[in-house]
Amino acid sequence: MINLLWILVQDAFWSALAAMGFALLFNVPRRTLLYAMISGAIGHAIRTLAIQQFGASIELATLLGAMAVGIWAKFLAYRMKTPSMIFAVCGAITLVPGVFAYRTMIGILQITSVPIDEASITLVAVSVNAIKTGLILVAIAVGIVMPTLLLNREKPVV
């Protein structure tokens, strides 16, 4: 239990740093910087919790993390009277499947250089990584947008 907590604290710390870097890059208003960092920490820590504790697959865990970020962003937007996308984007960035995307790319390179009878193994590995990358991206997007779809049901103005 303590062990899990320590993992989560570390996880939250590093993902908050990552969210901070992107918040600086995206030039968020100064008063929102801290909250954008927290949004990154929430998203990634919830994903890690779902994977470590409940054995969820990374896609499902990402969906949960992204939904948490989306809800947190909506809440903050309401409290701080500022667009929710500031918090949503900074939080979602920490969930991006960097390693899977990288492995997909390297795998594609490998296909061209391995002997033809071993290529099928590489091809399967590439497909798995590519599918995981795609599914995680979809999970991020759906999770982030879901609170907006559920909460903003007023009659459209345009």
Added chain:
Amino acid sequence: MNDNLIIDAIDQRDHKPLMEREELRDAISLSLWAGQMLLQNGADTKRVEEIIHHIGTGLGCDWLDIVVQLDAVIATTTNNHEFRTKVRRVPNHGVNMQVIAEIADLSYQLTNGELDRFQLRRELRRVDKMPRNYNRWVVVFGVGLACAAFSRLFAGDWSMFFVTFSAASMAMFIRQELHRRYINPLVTVALTALVAGLVVNSAALFDLSTEPSIALAASALLLVPGVPLINAAEDLIQGYILTGVIRGITGVLIALAIALGLVFAIWITGVPSV
């Protein structure tokens, strides 16, 4: 006979007070200016359309018909029987959340009647000329730290942390320099990824890094097209299929440019051997 009936029907609808010609002109030029700044700085299509509409109606128009493309905004403002149409081009896309927040705030104030068209023009000019919130060196350092934090999240050790930090900071610096010189955005991304890859791989050549693949994956993350991809998904889900597809393709192109840069870095240095 039939035509007269339609005109009668229009006349019976509620109209706002009649606007001067200059007022109608300002309503369309200011609302499109705001829309252009929103699109340039990474707002999603629904927000752009809504804010243009709020500003136009806030300045006294009855209605606006708005077409939001990714590289142009077209709007027609209507007041009683008078209408005006204007096209505004939207070049150079980037991300600046401060501008989005400010313009959302302005449209809110305008709807509450706290601004008139002269004040709004002054405010928009202020937002347009606003310097960035963070010094460029703070951004270089912060982005380097962010990518290094990613290498920790990808289970890299401390040597990977420092390699990623230096590679990502260097890459961010190069990106700023290329951006300032108006290099094509995709070329900028590819060159930046190349620099990040070269720094990581030269560290590996000097036996400074244990797992170059983690550092490579982490140090290229500063280029990730997060805003285009999230906006693409948001647009698609909310029914703006065309802009969603365009934003998605933009994001995919950026990802391909990242891959191209990294691949060149790997070919040049031969690390990690594929």
